[in-house]
Amino acid sequence: MLRVGIIGVGTVGASVANILRDNKNIITARAGKEIVVTLGVVSNLHKLRDVDIKLTDNIDDVLNDDSIDVVVELMGGIDKPNEIVRKALLKGKAVVTANKALLAYHRYELQELAGDIPFEFEAAVAGGIPIINALRDGLSANHIKSIQGIMNGTCNYMLTRMINDGVDYNEILKEAQDLGYAESDPTFDVGGFDAAHKLLILGSIAYGIDVKPEDILIEGIQNISKADIEFAKEFEYSIKLLGIAKKVGNEIELRVHPVLIPEDKMIAKVDGVMNGISVVGDKVGETMFYGAGAGGDATASAVVANIIDIARKGKGSPMLGFENQPGEKITLMSKDNIQTKYYLRLEVADKSGTLAKIATILGNNSISIEAMLQKPLKNGSANLLLTTHISIEKDIIKAMNELENSGVILTKPAMIRIEE
Amino acid sequence: MLRVGIIGVGTVGASVANILRDNKNIITARAGKEIVVTLGVVSNLHKLRDVDIKLTDNIDDVLNDDSIDVVVELMGGIDKPNEIVRKALLKGKAVVTANKALLAYHRYELQELAGDIPFEFEAAVAGGIPIINALRDGLSANHIKSIQGIMNGTCNYMLTRMINDGVDYNEILKEAQDLGYAESDPTFDVGGFDAAHKLLILGSIAYGIDVKPEDILIEGIQNISKADIEFAKEFEYSIKLLGIAKKVGNEIELRVHPVLIPEDKMIAKVDGVMNGISVVGDKVGETMFYGAGAGGDATASAVVANIIDIARKGKGSPMLGFENQPGEKITLMSKDNIQTKYYLRLEVADKSGTLAKIATILGNNSISIEAMLQKPLKNGSANLLLTTHISIEKDIIKAMNELENSGVILTKPAMIRIEE
Numbered sequence: 081m082l083r084v085g086i087i088g089v090g091t092v093g094a095s096v097a098n099i100l101r102d103n104k105n106i107i108t109a110r111a112g113k114e115i116v117v118t119l120g121v122v123s124n125l126h127k128l129r130d131v132d133i134k135l136t137d138n139i140d141d142v143l144n145d146d147s148i149d150v151v152v153e154l155m156g157g158i159d160k161p162n163e164i165v166r167k168a169l170l171k172g173k174a175v176v177t178a179n180k181a182l183l184a185y186h187r188y189e190l191q192e193l194a195g196d197i198p199f200e201f202e203a204a205v206a207g208g209i210p211i212i213n214a215l216r217d218g219l220s221a222n223h224i225k226s227i228q229g230i231m232n233g234t235c236n237y238m239l240t241r242m243i244n245d246g247v248d249y250n251e252i253l254k255e256a257q258d259l260g261y262a263e264s265d266p267t268f269d270v271g272g273f274d275a276a277h278k279l280l281i282l283g284s285i286a287y288g289i290d291v292k293p294e295d296i297l298i299e300g301i302q303n304i305s306k307a308d309i310e311f312a313k314e315f316e317y318s319i320k321l322l323g324i325a326k327k328v329g330n331e332i333e334l335r336v337h338p339v340l341i342p343e344d345k346m347i348a349k350v351d352g353v354m355n356g357i358s359v360v361g362d363k364v365g366e367t368m369f370y371g372a373g374a375g376g377d378a379t380a381s382a383v384v385a386n387i388i389d390i391a392r393k394g395k396g397s398p399m400l401g402f403e404n405q406p407g408e409k410i411t412l413m414s415k416d417n418i419q420t421k422y423y424l425r426l427e428v429a430d431k432s433g434t435l436a437k438i439a440t441i442l443g444n445n446s447i448s449i450e451a452m453l454q455k456p457l458k459n460g461s462a463n464l465l466l467t468t469h470i471s472i473e474k475d476i477i478k479a480m481n482e483l484e485n486s487g488v489i490l491t492k493p494a495m496i497r498i499e500e
Numbered sequence: 501m502l503r504v505g506i507i508g509v510g511t512v513g514a515s516v517a518n519i520l521r522d523n524k525n526i527i528t529a530r531a532g533k534e535i536v537v538t539l540g541v542v543s544n545l546h547k548l549r550d551v552d553i554k555l556t557d558n559i560d561d562v563l564n565d566d567s568i569d570v571v572v573e574l575m576g577g578i579d580k581p582n583e584i585v586r587k588a589l590l591k592g593k594a595v596v597t598a599n600k601a602l603l604a605y606h607r608y609e610l611q612e613l614a615g616d617i618p619f620e621f622e623a624a625v626a627g628g629i630p631i632i633n634a635l636r637d638g639l640s641a642n643h644i645k646s647i648q649g650i651m652n653g654t655c656n657y658m659l660t661r662m663i664n665d666g667v668d669y670n671e672i673l674k675e676a677q678d679l680g681y682a683e684s685d686p687t688f689d690v691g692g693f694d695a696a697h698k699l700l701i702l703g704s705i706a707y708g709i710d711v712k713p714e715d716i717l718i719e720g721i722q723n724i725s726k727a728d729i730e731f732a733k734e735f736e737y738s739i740k741l742l743g744i745a746k747k748v749g750n751e752i753e754l755r756v757h758p759v760l761i762p763e764d765k766m767i768a769k770v771d772g773v774m775n776g777i778s779v780v781g782d783k784v785g786e787t788m789f790y791g792a793g794a795g796g797d798a799t800a801s802a803v804v805a806n807i808i809d810i811a812r813k814g815k816g817s818p819m820l821g822f823e824n825q826p827g828e829k830i831t832l833m834s835k836d837n838i839q840t841k842y843y844l845r846l847e848v849a850d851k852s853g854t855l856a857k858i859a860t861i862l863g864n865n866s867i868s869i870e871a872m873l874q875k876p877l878k879n880g881s882a883n884l885l886l887t888t889h890i891s892i893e894k895d896i897i898k899a900m901n902e903l904e905n906s907g908v909i910l911t912k913p914a915m916i917r918i919e920e
Contacts, residue, residue: 112823210638218630403532
């Protein structure tokens with residue numbers, strides 16, 4: 081028998097307990113032993129919960145119970161769960177967590193501390209999709225060329241509605257909040273931070289790279305306008321918030337931002353609240369993994385899979401995918417050096433000389449234009465929408481600053497990177 | 501160090517050897533030890549091969565070499581590889597195979613014989629897609645409600661071209677043969693047998709069900725006509741050859757046949773030679789796994805992942821996903837009792853009374869019509885294309901026989917099942 085203590089019995093924690101109860105027969109058959117939740121920790125014992133496990137409000141009741149083999153951490157936050165999982169590991173207990181923020185900051189110290197004790201976190205990235213499993217085990221023969229992940233269902237729902245139904249950003253944000261897809265303070269989701277936490281975890285497994293959220297480029301979807309959506313549709317792009325990891329020589333790009341992506345790409349077809357992660361390996365080519373990225377049962381499905389794995393084989397694969405240091409020295413690519421195509425939206429006065437001035441600024445910064453579209457606006461000005469050939473991020477940023485100060489641009493220029 | 505012998509150094513075998521050489525540094529870092537191919541077995545030593553491993557034409561050189569830890573079986577066939585992997589297991593060697601036919605017939609005996617010795621076969625289903633890994637480990641918390649898999653790239657390529665470009669079956673078969681996607685005798689692919697082998701492996705992991713290819717419904721794509729394609733497009737369906745596993749009560753449906761599937765389903769968007777497998781779990785909801793189902797490097801990616809797994813943890817998860825017998829008694833559903841919607845294509849004489857007679861036959865067999873379309877043919881007859889509400893397979897078969905003998909149908913009626 082494998083004994084489990086759950087710290088944090090909210091939506092996901094209750095689902096974990098209930099799956100282990102509802103699917104007990106098949107789980108026991110698969111795991112080879114019974115898995116029993118012996119204790120759950122909650123902060124408020126008086127709140128009604130849809131579980132039939134024994135509850136306590138004292139975390140030490142789990143940590144000090146020598147009969148508990150696995151601690152499932154589902155409380156959220158960073159410092160407190162970090163303290164708790166460290167205590168659990170020091171007591172020799174296996175740990176399963178869905179806590180992406182904890183891992184975004186402390187994954188390497190935790191791997192070090194865990195050593196031969198199982199520490200699993202399938203639910204931390206893309207909820208029910210077994211992407212950790214796929215990347216760490218299924219694709220382990222490959223150098224990973226790139227990862228493109230739709231890993232935030234809130235943003236994907238909002239962007240899908242904006243594209244399919246022409247709803248604008250503020251309207252759809254309110255709808256997402258009403259539906260419970262977005263928090264009252266939506267910044268963590270729409271600002272790209274949630275996706276960034278997940279991306280860093282995948283980056284570690286693909287490349288063994290140890291960076292923190294503040295080291296990487298993170299942009300949210302807040303500035304996507306109707307004009308951008310219309311341009312995307314006209315040029316057969318979809319707009320997605322992607323977490324992107326790419327290997328270029330010995331450098332790794334890690335970035336989260338909205339992208340224009342050709343609508344016939346498999347990842348561009350992942351709509352609504354669903355998540356999808358495309359992984360390109362040097363041998364396997366492109367693979368894609370699709371499913372529910374959030375929700376109590378889907379997330380708990382991943383947590384319980386980790387518990388079953390621990391019941392079956394104890395410590396399985398190395399926590400972050402590498403038993404030893406990767407052979408080559410890899411470093412994070414500077415944001416300045418990212419190279420891709422760009423889309424720019426420039427609100428311009430509709431008068432002669434404007435285009436020449438813009439073209440000159442772009443040309444002086446080694447940026448060449450691939451496609452262009454000018455659309456009149458109601459106020460007498462116009463939106464100049466253009467895409468560039470492959471350019472360097474620092475050149476684009478410099479050109480955007482120059483454009484903003486040139487006198488021919490009426491509002492701050494907007495930019496979306498293009499992935500092809 | 502983990503020592504590997506490869507039996508069968510064709511396209512996939514050569515890729516396995518070359519991946520272990522080319523990606524040696526990262527594989528060693530991931531596995532925690534060096535993995536070395538010490539010997540490969542070929543039938544003809546004089547044939548030029550793109551590998552730099554030591555070769556022999558004597559299988560016993562691998563089987564009797566006590567230093568070899570893992571035997572990779574890539575020779576194809578059933579009886580001979582069965583004999584060889586049994587010998588390898590009896591000598592305590594781990595086995596990795598890509599041989600779906602071997603597993604379609606002998607997976608349970610091999611599991612029994614393997615016991616605690618690793619026996620892995622990720623490459624046997626959908627090539628480079630880590631679907632065994634996903635189903636056996638990643639989704640292990642779930643009762644699997646259904647699996648729908650595009651698991652034969654040849655058929656998917658042909659159907660995609662037929663739908664997108666209006667090419668007819670014989671023309672596209674020749675093209676697929678010229679491109680090397682289809683064999684000169686294409687029956688194994690286009691007849692659905694290859695997909696059936698893969699489906700049975702997935703069925704075992706999902707449900708623990710032990711059946712052979714001859715026990716299940718297998719139909720190929722040979723009878724898909726231009727009229728069917730046009731109907732599909734008109735009613736926003738795609739046509740795919742699916743391997744389907746479904747749990748209905750304590751019965752499991754296992755079947756391979758072409759289906760009409762709504763074109764907005766994720767699996768319907770898997771085009772060309774690519775494979776895709778949709779798995780619906782009772783907790784996780786729908787997941788989908790996409791990638792290359794064939795090709796030397798993609799298939800070898802899965803073989804090498806299995807070898808890395810063995811290097812990391814020896815015996816991992818139970819070979820077919822269950823440590824013990826599943827708690828409930830499950831049985832294969834009789835083909836007669838399958839329930840789904842159907843599409844029928846009936847070539848009829850364009851004269852009064854025909855429709856009444858057809859409607860009577862269908863009605864007498866408890867089949868009700870959902871949608872109908874009649875299209876004139878050049879020869880003065882017409883194609884009557886119709887879909888039914890959910891019906892029972894045996895009623896459809898009986899109605900089709902009665903229609904064929906009714907005198908109002910000019911050619912054998914054609915039927916495609918509908919998945920929604």
